[in-house]
Amino acid sequence: MYFSKKDNKLRHYLKRKAAESDNDDSIQQNAIDFDRLPIVVEIFNVIKMQAMQKEHGQRSNLYRNHQRYLDFLEDTAGYLPLSGLSDDIFEKLDDLELRFPNFSSTIDFYREQFALARLTDHATFCASPILLIGPAGVGKSAFCYELAKIVNTHFSLINLASTTGGFVLSGLSSGWADGKPGMVVQSLARGRRADPLIVLDEIDKVGGDHRYDPLGSLYQLLEKQSAASFVDEALEVATDCSHINWIATANYAYKIPEPILSRFTVIEISRPSKQQMEKVVGSIYQTVRKNHKWGSTFNDTLSEAVVNKIIESELEPRLIQKELIAACGKVAIRRSKNGATENGLYEIEPDDFKPLPPINTKVSVVIPVHNIAPAQEGPEEVIILWSIKEVLFNDLSESTRHLVGHIPRMGSERVTSAIKSFDRNNMQIQAISGRTYYLIGQPGCSSAGDDAWEIWKEANNVKEDIDVTSQYCVVH
Secondary structure, X not given: OOOOHHHHHHHHXXXXXXXXXXXXXXXXXXXXXXXXXXXXXXXXXXXXXXHHHHHOOOOOHHHHHHHXXXXXXXXXXXXXXXXXXXXXXXXXXXXXXXXXXXXXXHHHHHHHHXXXXXXXXXXXXXXXXXXXXXXXXXXXXXXXXXXXXXXXXXXXXXXXXXXXXXXXXXXXXXXXXOOOOOHHHHHHHHHOOOOOEEEEEXXXXXXXXXXXXXXXXXXXXXOHHHHOOEEOOOOOOEXXXXXXXXXXXXXXXXXXXXXXXXXXXXXXOOXXXXXXXXXXXXXXXXXXHHHOHHHHHEOOOOOHHHHHHHHHHOOOHHHHHXXXXXXHHHHHHOOOOOOEOOOOXXXXXXXXXXXXXXXXXXXXXXXXXXXXXXXXXXXXXXXXXXEEEEEEEOOOOOEEEEEEEEEOOOOEXXXXXXXXXXXXXXXXXXXXXXXXXXEOOOOOOOHHHHHHHHHHHHHXXXXXXXXXXXXXXXXX
């Protein structure tokens, strides 16, 4: 029976799961629930990839590209799982609507899409492409990230505002020395999901030379039939991109080419009303309490006066969370005095919520990237206009990730030592040097930052680098 294509997929999946559980005595073979095994589909044709390697020498860039992606896929044989919709998916959507009340129309769209999926034998995450139109700061990117979490799939955000050519999505021909696959195929291979959620952020701000249309590959990728045989220029082998779920974000629909716009269901997102913001603030506060061990020592809800002050501050949701944590710290300082309520819990007062003034990002910069003071002399730094880079060094034996950005205190650029840990709740990164960096504002870049990064790469013999900022960018 293992000669059938369907059984081959199951065999590859079970082989991989068995390898993961070899040392787990609690997992019994007869306990496998075959009805709940994920559906796996062939996304990469590994046989053709290996044949392409044989056809080209090991020194060729095409060979190295295929080897790198075969390493990403490991023992999957090119078969990747589809994300099954959980039995409580509609309850999760209800909870998502509580946290993002201004996205109710979008959530209704996914309720309909998921209801249709449940009419099939295997309900998996599958939805038509949508375009979210709305002003900056309403939480579009954050909503997409949370949606990916509840359907348990890989999330990838591609910032099109800084995209200058189609190679960002469709890859750069391996004939070029630095030619490598684009971010679409990369999301499939590195995320190891057949149906990732890919967000095309700020699609209305795409720039570059129109001879190398950055959006050109979307004409194929947004149509399921043609996406099934998408060829990345750096691999020259077809990849099945038909299961990808797409969301685009924009401020203005009229700036998007009509043929691209017609491929999306367009949904307008407005700023939350005062009533909706009350729900958002309440949700953020509950998240703070839930994600910290000390959260249970605070009141279940915020007072009306505190909620009103937060709304009047007009802070973005992620900044609200940071300022609420700071407010809790102020309460803790006076806990020995009168911080406790009658029920023994601590309560945030209006005076505890004192957001810091915004940082002026329009500063002159210089580019010292060497001779940085020891961590003990400056254990914490605020960093703005930041991005995250992953690098491979000359021996290609390991990869590390580094934070690049501007240090306002010093008026200079910084490339950090390798990232050791990332606290998403507080947008805080710890480097192996021991120094802690607080990421302020949305990701960005400057010419000085780019120069600093190029100097650092040359000094450290970097063989290859890739921007992975989207994995760290969340606003809510």
